[in-house]
Amino acid sequence: MASVTAIPPAVLEWLTGSERASVLLIGAAGDYAPMLARAGHVVTVADPDPTVLSLLAAHRSWIHVVAARGESLPFDPCCFSVILAVQNFHTFAPGLALAEWARVLRPQGRIGLAYLTRDNSVPWVQKLRRIVQGYLPTAMTSDYGVESVSALVGSTYFRQVEKMSHRLWLASTRAQLQASARQAPGADELSLDQLDAMSEQIGVLYDEYARVPDPLHLPYQIQCWRAQVDQSELTASLIPGDDHLSISL
Numbered sequence: 001m002a003s004v005t006a007i008p009p010a011v012l013e014w015l016t017g018s019e020r021a022s023v024l025l026i027g028a029a030g031d032y033a034p035m036l037a038r039a040g041h042v043v044t045v046a047d048p049d050p051t052v053l054s055l056l057a058a059h060r061s062w063i064h065v066v067a068a069r070g071e072s073l074p075f076d077p078c079c080f081s082v083i084l085a086v087q088n089f090h091t092f093a094p095g096l097a098l099a100e101w102a103r104v105l106r107p108q109g110r111i112g113l114a115y116l117t118r119d120n121s122v123p124w125v126q127k128l129r130r131i132v133q134g135y136l137p138t139a140m141t142s143d144y145g146v147e148s149v150s151a152l153v154g155s156t157y158f159r160q161v162e163k164m165s166h167r168l169w170l171a172s173t174r175a176q177l178q179a180s181a182r183q184a185p186g187a188d189e190l191s192l193d194q195l196d197a198m199s200e201q202i203g204v205l206y207d208e209y210a211r212v213p214d215p216l217h218l219p220y221q222i223q224c225w226r227a228q229v230d231q232s233e234l235t236a237s238l239i240p241g242d243d244h245l246s247i248s249l
Contacts, residue, residue: 006031007086007114007222011166012039015112015224021081024104026070027088028052033063036084044080046073071096075104084112090145094152102157105229111158112226115146116168119219124209131201132181135194139184149225157234158227165224169217174206177216 007015012035016023020040025033028047033056036043044064047053053065068074070085070092083101085092101111120129120140129140153161172180178199181187187195210216 007035007116008166008168009039011114011164011222011224012036014164015084015114015226016041016082017110022079022106023082023084024073024075024080026083026085026092026101028056028065029088030086032084032086034060037063041082046070071100073100073104077103078106078109079104081106081109082112083109084114086114087116087144089113089115089152090148094148094155098152098155098157099234102229102231102234105231107229107231109229110226111152111229112224113149113152114222114224115144115149116220116222117144117146119221122219124205124216125218127205128177128202131198131205132184135190135198136181136184136186138186139181146223152225152227155227157230159230161225161227163223163225166222168220168222170220171215172218173215174203174210177206178202 016036016039021042023036023041023043025036025043025045026047028045028049029052033043033045037060042064043062044066045053045056046066046068048067048069050067053067056063057065066074070088083105089097098111105111118125118140120126132139152158181198181202182195190198206216
């Protein structure tokens with residue numbers, strides 16, 4: 001329904017550390033790469049879509065980009081201090097990805113995972129969910145992929161996994177709620193009359209709960225995990241290279 005692409009600075013610092021670091025961001029979606037750069041980190045983004053990377057590089061020339069999947073990274077061992085993956089760990093083969101991330105992390109490097117999940121327990125959000133699912137049964141579900149993080153907890157490459165959660169409220173206007181529902185997966189298969197009917201019901205709900213001019217706030221929870229790498233289980237010894245990384249697209 002709603003798109004949350006920002007992580008509060010305190011949460012980002014918990015994931016990456018307070019010191020300037022060489023960070024590999026797995027996945028180009030969202031505004032995470034610019035956020036990391038503004039925090040002072042040296043940022044490299046790995047994503048399999050060269051078109052998305054070209055757009056990112058064109059607008060953020062100080063961010064390194066490379067076309068690669070998370071399970072197969074074209075980097076020498078021990079290149080990065082931190083690897084960060086937001087909202088996408090479930091899209092990887094965890095055994096392959098975690099072994100590869102352990103390989104390219106420096107000794108004492110860390111991994112950070114984050115998922116932003118909506119809290120559907122708030123009464124007005126429950127009503128919104130019933131309206132949307134009346135037209136789009138698979139929309140506004142609670143399946144975000146969080147369960148995939150269990151692979152990190154049981155990994156031999158990462159020890160002492162820590163977890164933290166942070167509450168986040170996303171302001172949403174009447175028009176934004178309606179537009180978000182009309183853009184939900186499967187909405188393009190609805191007729192114009194169905195889309196208009198869904199939007200009208202959402203508008204009535206909004207008018208019932210909003211206190212104009214203040215918007216309604218969708219409740220979210222940011223769930224984060226971090227763990228330090230343990231490279232003792234890797235099949236080959238790692239030899240750190242120099243600190244310079246130059247990647248051209």
